[in-house]
Amino acid sequence: MPMSMKGHESRVAQGVAAHLYAQLVTIVTQLASLPLFMTKWSADKYGEWILLSAIPIYLTVADAGILTAAGNLMSMHKARNATQEVNRIFSCSLLIVIALVLGCAVIVVSIMSYFTFGLNLDERKALFFLMMAALLTVACGIFDAAYRPFGKYPRVTLLLTTARIVEWAGAIIALYIIGSLSGVALGFLLGRALACGLLCLFARLDLQELHWTFSQFDVGVAFRLVKGGVGFLSFPVGNLLMLQGVIVVIGGRLGGIAVAQFNTSRTLARVLTQLSIISSKALSPEISALHGAGRELDARLLSDKVLRTIVPLTVVGAILLAILAPYIIRIWSRGKIACDIGPLSWLLASAVASAYWQVCSTRLTATNRHSLLATVFILASLAMIIAVYFTANRFGIMSPSVATFVVDSVMVIGTLVATSRANLQTGEIVL
Numbered sequence: 001m002p003m004s005m006k007g008h009e010s011r012v013a014q015g016v017a018a019h020l021y022a023q024l025v026t027i028v029t030q031l032a033s034l035p036l037f038m039t040k041w042s043a044d045k046y047g048e049w050i051l052l053s054a055i056p057i058y059l060t061v062a063d064a065g066i067l068t069a070a071g072n073l074m075s076m077h078k079a080r081n082a083t084q085e086v087n088r089i090f091s092c093s094l095l096i097v098i099a100l101v102l103g104c105a106v107i108v109v110s111i112m113s114y115f116t117f118g119l120n121l122d123e124r125k126a127l128f129f130l131m132m133a134a135l136l137t138v139a140c141g142i143f144d145a146a147y148r149p150f151g152k153y154p155r156v157t158l159l160l161t162t163a164r165i166v167e168w169a170g171a172i173i174a175l176y177i178i179g180s181l182s183g184v185a186l187g188f189l190l191g192r193a194l195a196c197g198l199l200c201l202f203a204r205l206d207l208q209e210l211h212w213t214f215s216q217f218d219v220g221v222a223f224r225l226v227k228g229g230v231g232f233l234s235f236p237v238g239n240l241l242m243l244q245g246v247i248v249v250i251g252g253r254l255g256g257i258a259v260a261q262f263n264t265s266r267t268l269a270r271v272l273t274q275l276s277i278i279s280s281k282a283l284s285p286e287i288s289a290l291h292g293a294g295r296e297l298d299a300r301l302l303s304d305k306v307l308r309t310i311v312p313l314t315v316v317g318a319i320l321l322a323i324l325a326p327y328i329i330r331i332w333s334r335g336k337i338a339c340d341i342g343p344l345s346w347l348l349a350s351a352v353a354s355a356y357w358q359v360c361s362t363r364l365t366a367t368n369r370h371s372l373l374a375t376v377f378i379l380a381s382l383a384m385i386i387a388v389y390f391t392a393n394r395f396g397i398m399s400p401s402v403a404t405f406v407v408d409s410v411m412v413i414g415t416l417v418a419t420s421r422a423n424l425q426t427g428e429i430v431l
Helices: 003-038 043-061 066-079 083-114 121-150 153-177 181-206 219-254 256-292 296-332 341-360 371-395 398-421
Strands: none
Touching (some): 003 043, 003 153, 066 219, 066 256, 083 121, 121 153, 121 181, 121 256, 153 181, 153 256, 219 256, 219 371, 219 398, 256 341, 256 398
16 A cells, blocks of 8 residues: 555544544543532532533534635645645635634624623623633634644644633633632633634644735635535534434424433434544545545545444444443433333434445545535435424334434435535546
């Protein structure tokens, strides 16, 4: 195997390791948060914090997929040594993200100034600080785009994950020094601001080929980035429908017990899905670079090699979970939630189908040829919500479980069709 391909495979492995580190940080901070917060707050106050923290999550899609499209495009041009074009795209994405963040900040300030939303002053201040932190998180996405073209995706994943530790530490320090909801939120915001500032200083030293200015801004390129980013927005919207939307429908049609049963089974099944998601994220920058260099065959071989690793692992994991799930759920829920093996089996089959299309679709999403796939995903997600609404009363949680499998099966077909339609042999750069 050529040395260059070994380099791509090595970076994919490093990227997977970096994302595993990110998953570990998520698990540790979530586990550590409860006992730390409960030493200072009541369960009711901690519940308020969880609720307030969930609201700004929706702001994290404020870049509308523009930075993802920019990172892909920069990677493809860098593979062709088109440094000037890389800087032109970077200047456009930098200006766009700053404009978006500032614009959203103005809107948030205006809304929070005129509407109370039934919150007291401390809660309103906390929500405001958390929203500002979410917008800074959006701004930090520029570092992800900046690092991708230079084969340093694992490094930026580590840096951005460490930034999350800094903001979490800021919140915990504020919890013990100030103690109020707004105080903890302010600590969280200051931690994010500190991490963002340090990331900026480090990136400017680490990526000296990039020009951190607006001097090469191009209206035409900016328009193309916005247009390309909209397609990527379909994926988080579709996920929102599949993950949160279906829960709302189940709750309305079947009640809380059904929600608990379905969500518990789906959470177990999605443990397997995370493996393919992590692998796809690590694979993406390498596919962009190979495609940009006109090495489409190598891109396909690399994708197929990851696929041959992930799908069998997912199948084995699904079999093990099918056997162990009744015991896991009984211990996890302290015997309060029953395991229905029928719906769980469909969700595990869905995880296997998801593993296939998540990895295969990287050849499209990493090269900005995702418009057809994005359309299929959001339409399938909408159809799932409608189907569950009309069938849940008759079939119970079997309805959303089968519907989830159908969506992932449709995505397998959609990925195969979209891949066959894409011009995979020319290495053409598309946005």
